[in-house]
Every structure is written in C-alpha cells, then in structure tokens.
Amino acid sequence: MTDDTVASTSRAxxxxxxxxxxxxxxxHWMLVFLxxxxxxxxxxxxxxxxxxxxxxxxxxxxxxVYWGFAGPETAxxxxxxxxxxxxxxxxxKLLKPDYRATFGHNPLGALSVIAILLAxxxxxxxxxxxxxxxxxxxxxxxxxxSYEVSQDAGDLHEEAFNILLILIGLHIAAIVFYLVAKxxxxxxxxxxxxxxxxxxxxxxxxxxPVPAWRFLLGVAIAVATVFLIVWLPTTR
Amino acid sequence: MKMKLFAxxxxxxxxxxxxxxxxxxxxxxxxxxxxxEAPAPEPAPVATASIGETPADxxxxxxxxxxxxxxxxxNFKVMLDNSKLGTPDMAAVSAAAVxxxxxxxxxxxxxxxxxxxxxGKTKAKANVWTERADFDAKLADLQxxxxxxxxxxxxxxxxxxxxxGATGGKCKACHDVYREEDKDK
Ligand code: HEM
Ligand code: HEM
Numbered sequence: 001m002t003d004d005t006v007a008s009t010s011r012a013x014x015x016x017x018x019x020x021x022x023x024x025x026x027x028h029w030m031l032v033f034l035x036x037x038x039x040x041x042x043x044x045x046x047x048x049x050x051x052x053x054x055x056x057x058x059x060x061x062x063x064x065v066y067w068g069f070a071g072p073e074t075a076x077x078x079x080x081x082x083x084x085x086x087x088x089x090x091x092x093k094l095l096k097p098d099y100r101a102t103f104g105h106n107p108l109g110a111l112s113v114i115a116i117l118l119a120x121x122x123x124x125x126x127x128x129x130x131x132x133x134x135x136x137x138x139x140x141x142x143x144x145x146s147y148e149v150s151q152d153a154g155d156l157h158e159e160a161f162n163i164l165l166i167l168i169g170l171h172i173a174a175i176v177f178y179l180v181a182k183x184x185x186x187x188x189x190x191x192x193x194x195x196x197x198x199x200x201x202x203x204x205x206x207x208x209p210v211p212a213w214r215f216l217l218g219v220a221i222a223v224a225t226v227f228l229i230v231w232l233p234t235t236r
Numbered sequence: 237m238k239m240k241l242f243a244x245x246x247x248x249x250x251x252x253x254x255x256x257x258x259x260x261x262x263x264x265x266x267x268x269x270x271x272x273e274a275p276a277p278e279p280a281p282v283a284t285a286s287i288g289e290t291p292a293d294x295x296x297x298x299x300x301x302x303x304x305x306x307x308x309x310x311n312f313k314v315m316l317d318n319s320k321l322g323t324p325d326m327a328a329v330s331a332a333a334v335x336x337x338x339x340x341x342x343x344x345x346x347x348x349x350x351x352x353x354x355x356g357k358t359k360a361k362a363n364v365w366t367e368r369a370d371f372d373a374k375l376a377d378l379q380x381x382x383x384x385x386x387x388x389x390x391x392x393x394x395x396x397x398x399x400x401g402a403t404g405g406k407c408k409a410c411h412d413v414y415r416e417e418d419k420d421k
Contacts, residue, residue, distance in 0.1 A: 133313035
C-alpha cells in the first residue's frame, strides 16, 4: 500500500490517542443507567426513586451542556456541530473503504447527539411540571403552573418518552453499524477514553487536558441548578 | 447553560399553555346527592341504593361528569401544591378539602347506566357498571378519608399533610381499576 504516513504513525511512541475525557464518559454511562432506571421506576410506580433519578439526569444535562462550551475539544458543540455540507461530504466518505474514524463525533453522529440531548431536555422539562391524575405525584415545579398545564405536561412527558426511545434506538443501531459494517469499535473508547492511534484522524496525542477548576465549576452549576429546582418551590 | 435549560422549559411551558385549550367548567354538579357531613367521624353515606336512571342526554351528562372531575382535580392540586410547603396556606387548603369532600359525597350519582364507554368519550371503564359493589366500596373509602381530611385541615399543617396522602391513595385505588390510563381525551 502507498499509505506511508499510516505506517509511520503506528511506530509512534504514543500508541494511544485520548478521545473522550472522563466527565463525558461518566455522564454518558450515568445517562444510560438513569434513563433506564427512570423508565423502570415509572412503570413500577416507584415515584420517589423516579423523582430523584430524573433530577439527577437534570444535573447531568446541565453539566453536559456547560461542558459543551468549557470541556475539551471533543466535548465542544462548536467543534462537532456542522452544517449540511459537511454532513453530506462526510456521508460520502463514510461509504468508502478507506474511511477513518473521526476524532470525536463525526458530523452525522453529531446530529444524533444533539437530538438525544434535546429530547432528554424536553423529557425532564415536562417531568418537572407534570402531575398525575391521582394528585399524588408531581414534579417539583408543578406548583408554578395550573392544573391543566401540569396535566398536559404529564401527557407530553409520557409521549416524549416514545421519541426518546426512537432516538436511542437509532443511536445504538448506528454504533452497531460501525462495528459490523465498518469494523470500528466506538464503544471501547467511550469506556476507556482512548483508542489505538493508528492512521487516525485528529492530533496524535488526542484531547488536551482541561483545568480542574472548569470541571468543578460545572459540577457546582449542575448541583446548584438541581438544588434551586427542589428548594425554590418550597419557599413560595 | 442554566439559562438554556430554563429557556427550553419556558418554551415548552408556553407550548403547553397554548394547547391546554379546555376552559374550566362552570360549577354544574351532577344530580344532587346527600353530601357527606363534613367532620362526621362515622362512615359517610354510600350511594349504593340508587344507581339512577339513564339520563336523557348521556353525552351532556358525561361532559358534566368530566368537568366535575376536572374541578375536583384542581382542588386536589391546591392541596398537593400546599403539601410541599413548610407553612401551607391552611385557609386555601381547608376550602379545597370541603370541596373535595362535597364531590366525594356526590360521586355515587355520576355513573348511572348508559353513561359508560359505549355511550361516548369517557375514561370510565365498563367494569364500573359490572363490578358496582366494589366500585361503591372504593368510593366509600374515599368518603371516609375525605371527611377526615376536612377535620385535619381545620386542625394543623402536620395533620393535613398526613391525611392528604391517605386521601390521595383512595383516588389512586379506584383509578387503578376503573379509569382508563389512555390519553384519549
Ligand atoms: C439511554 C441510552 C443512551 C443515551 C441517552 C445515550 C446518549 C449519548 C450521548 C448524548 C452521546 C454523546 C456523548 C457526548 O458527547 O457527551 C453518546 C455517545 C455514544 N454512545 Fe450513547 N447513549 C445511550 C446508550 C448507549 C449504549 C447502550 C451504547 C453502547 C452500545 C452507547 C454507546 C455510545 C458511544 C460509543 C458513543 C460515542 C459515539 C461517537 O464515537 O461519536 N450509547 N450517547
Ligand atoms: C429522562 C428522564 C425521564 C424519563 C425517561 C421519564 C419517564 C417517565 C415515564 C415513562 C413515565 C410514565 C408515564 C405514565 O405511564 O403515566 C413518567 C411519569 C412521571 N414522571 Fe418521568 N421521566 C423522566 C424524568 C422525570 C423528571 C425529571 C421528573 C420530575 C422530577 C419526572 C416526573 C414524573 C411524574 C410526576 C410522572 C407521573 C406523571 C403522570 O402519571 O402523568 N420524570 N416518567
């Protein structure tokens, strides 16, 4: 093969390329667990657990949105959200045999990331204002809205979940597609954070470290938001 | 990003307000029934005796039933909201409890024959009419708790909060069996 650069990269002193930092991975796998748990608790009527599981998701989402501006490059929205042109040319490249996995989210995958995040925000947004017909269970912000609005929020909360399930289904199908059709394992890097640095896209060393204070600030904002959501309504 | 979240939820809330078109119903209770005496400790009267006659206009009757339930729901939400506060507005809570107790007393007359799913849009399941004795027993449970709720709300906040949960449990016990979960409003 003529691809000398690829061959030389494989002899490089750093065989690993860091793609996902710990916060992105932690948020991801906590979301996976808590979305499943939220569903289960709602089905089983374990509403006290549902309430706290949902509020934890609120915190994770606040953090992830913040991290989209303050995190390392693969976490930043400005870096992976692309226009239709980039998405089309990426799709063309994807179908070629010499395709190389993108450093961070690819332009097409970015659509799915944004769609899932928006769907989750809608899901928790409706949940916060929802109340059920029995008048027993309600989201912390439901005292701020009328009976009708909180009933409708409950209905939308239920319907939004179907949309979320569709998006998650597509998400998993795409990952299986890369694994099977392109023989690229995206799951490993989402767990360990790194991938083999052979003939890959992006800087060899991978993502640059982010100062700890930025992470701590994000955690503080997330915790404060959840605290305000729970506490403010009790002070009316 | 907090702003973003708030903006998103605000947009959602606006959207909601726009589609929650149904206007609150005028208070037109269904045919009169003996209202349970407010603070009576003994079980409130159960409306088993007369299931009633099929109304002349079942659809209008069912609409009124729905409106009554909506108003019951509103009153219940007043208590739900207040139950989360350190110092509930006891005047508002008492008024709502009296209203809920009134509706509980009337509810037995809201399901005459011919006003079930076969007659039009309703969330009442057909078994309301086929398992009437159990339905009435669940209603009697509510009437007992609703009467206690009236007493509790004129006592203090702690009594109210405790009795509120007990009352809501009776709403749920009946809904779980006799009310359709669907959102076919
Ligand atoms: C509740 C279910 C799930 C949700 C809500 C979800 C959500 C997300 C989100 C928001 C991202 C973007 C990560 C970020 O930039 O912060 C992502 C990426 C990813 N997810 Fe999931 N996910 C779910 C389930 C799964 C499952 C079950 C797997 C494994 C089979 C998986 C594997 C991945 C991988 C490999 C990526 C990185 C994709 C890439 O390389 O661009 N996800 N997911
Ligand atoms: C991704 C996160 C969430 C998921 C997947 C989820 C899912 C669900 C599902 C499937 C139901 C059952 C609806 C039904 O069958 O009646 C439900 C009900 C409910 N959820 Fe969530 N939920 C989430 C977050 C939240 C949050 C953050 C809150 C507020 C703290 C919340 C509050 C409620 C309430 C009050 C109900 C009962 C509403 C009703 O019965 O109409 N949820 N949720």
